[in-house]
Amino acid sequence: xxxxxxxxSVGHTPLVGLPRLSPxxxxxxxxxxxxxxxxxxxxxxxALWMIADAEKRGRLHPGATxxxxxxxxxxxxxxxxxxxxxxxxxxxxxxxxxVERRQLLRMWGAExxxxxxxxxxxxxxxxxxxxxxxxxxxxxxxxxxNPANAQAHFDSTGPELLADLPTMTHFVAGLGTSGxxxxxxxxxxxxxxxxxxxxxxxxxxxxxxxLRNIDEGFVPELYDxxxxxxxxxxxxxxxxxxxxxxxxxxxxxxxISTGAILHAALAQAERAVAAxxxxxxxxxxxxxGWKYLSTGAYSGxxxxxxRALEGQLWA
Amino acid sequence: xxxxxxxxxxxRSYTGGEKAVSGSGGTLAExxxxxxxxxxxxxxxxxxxxGSLHRFVNVYVNDEDVRFLGSLSAPLADGDDVTILPAVAGx
Numbered sequence: 001x002x003x004x005x006x007x008x009s010v011g012h013t014p015l016v017g018l019p020r021l022s023p024x025x026x027x028x029x030x031x032x033x034x035x036x037x038x039x040x041x042x043x044x045x046x047a048l049w050m051i052a053d054a055e056k057r058g059r060l061h062p063g064a065t066x067x068x069x070x071x072x073x074x075x076x077x078x079x080x081x082x083x084x085x086x087x088x089x090x091x092x093x094x095x096x097x098x099v100e101r102r103q104l105l106r107m108w109g110a111e112x113x114x115x116x117x118x119x120x121x122x123x124x125x126x127x128x129x130x131x132x133x134x135x136x137x138x139x140x141x142x143x144x145x146n147p148a149n150a151q152a153h154f155d156s157t158g159p160e161l162l163a164d165l166p167t168m169t170h171f172v173a174g175l176g177t178s179g180x181x182x183x184x185x186x187x188x189x190x191x192x193x194x195x196x197x198x199x200x201x202x203x204x205x206x207x208x209x210x211l212r213n214i215d216e217g218f219v220p221e222l223y224d225x226x227x228x229x230x231x232x233x234x235x236x237x238x239x240x241x242x243x244x245x246x247x248x249x250x251x252x253x254x255x256i257s258t259g260a261i262l263h264a265a266l267a268q269a270e271r272a273v274a275a276x277x278x279x280x281x282x283x284x285x286x287x288x289g290w291k292y293l294s295t296g297a298y299s300g301x302x303x304x305x306x307r308a309l310e311g312q313l314w315a
Numbered sequence: 316x317x318x319x320x321x322x323x324x325x326x327r328s329y330t331g332g333e334k335a336v337s338g339s340g341g342t343l344a345e346x347x348x349x350x351x352x353x354x355x356x357x358x359x360x361x362x363x364x365x366g367s368l369h370r371f372v373n374v375y376v377n378d379e380d381v382r383f384l385g386s387l388s389a390p391l392a393d394g395d396d397v398t399i400l401p402a403v404a405g406x
Contacts, residue, residue: 069404119403120403120404121403121404122403122404124404125404144404176404199380203378203398203400204403206323206324208403209323209324209325209400209401209403210324210325211325211401211403212325213325214325214360214369214371214372214401215371216371216401217370217371217372217401217402217403218371218402218403218404219370219371219402220404225382225383228383229383230379230380230383231379231380231382231383232375232378232379232380233373233375233378233379233380233398233400234378235378
């Protein structure tokens with residue numbers, strides 16, 4: 001396949017069957033390999049759509065500065081797009097994220113401002129909003145509330161999935177900004193309304209939930225629970241166990257958030273088997289495992305690996 | 316009916332610092348009333364004045380979000396694990 005430039009190659013990722021993890025020929029799991037995007041994550045889609053939308057609306061001009069709160073992947077994707085389009089990128093990232101993420105951000109030319117570990121991404125959002133107020137000429141794309149984030153998946157991920165798997169019965173993805181679930185979910189509601197839309201959200205260590213007050217909580221503006229049929233919280237031990245199974249049984253080397261998604265997908269598979277119904281369950285592989293090697297996720301016992309993730313934003 | 320309830324850091328001032336407590340009830344609403352009987356004030360942090368779950372509070376029964384199981388009417392069974400967490404940003 002030939003493309004005019006790297007950003008033109010975003011999307012059109014493979015959907016691969018997982019015959020060894022699937023419980024039976026009637027209940028099958030399918031992995032959408034989003035690590036095959038230019039910077040290796042599903043966030044390339046949102047980044048490209050948000051930048052293109054801002055350009056279309058006249059918010060971005062040559063040499064503009066883009067600002068974004070991110071725990072990593074969105075920042076890396078934005079850095080790749082900004083580099084090609086001639087924008088400067090400033091990312092606000094929690095300090096409790098893997099070292100590879102900061103190395104990659106800087107490699108693609110982004111500047112990184114760290115926010116305190118306590119409070120996780122909530123704190124990064126708060127810090128970015130303060131910086132935006134002090135720099136009114138900077139453009140904050142704000143993935144949590146930018147409709148172009150979900151639109152990327154309505155326009156690309158959703159149609160790709162349904163074209164490759166017209167018999168799909170379930171779609172399972174991670175819940176962060178909710179962009180993937182809202183975009184693909186809305187597309188499927190319109191074109192395949194019987195597909196169950198299932199969210200898997202990471203459950204972090206206590207430090208990340210260290211708010212001073214419940215009213216400091218955060219729900220992304222994009223999030224609409226009416227699009228979902230179920231939502232599961234997955235802890236680090238289950239996520240790690242599934243991440244390892246995925247590479248050991250199927251050869252798919254994925255990041256830890258994908259393990260959390262697979263855990264929820266397998267729960268749907270078990271329910272289908274118990275109910276004696278056919279199921280084709282598609283789920284998102286958010287990124288590859290490369291960025292998480294330093295966390296110890298793939299070596300030692302599960303308990304050791306889970307302990308090493310305590311306090312980290314692993315998804 | 317006994318269930319295990321995991322309490323987030325931010326609400327442990329009500330449980331004397333306990334990370335997990337046991338409670339009882341056939342629904343989430345009954346469980347919260349039961350907890351409020353022993354840990355007075357905790358209900359007001361979880362449920363709004365108009366009787367719905369607080370927007371920034373997530374409650375999970377066996378890791379599934381109760382908002383998709385009937386919210387405060389979500390049924391509970393003996394041995395269920397209930398987890399309470401504040402809503403935080405991902406991404």
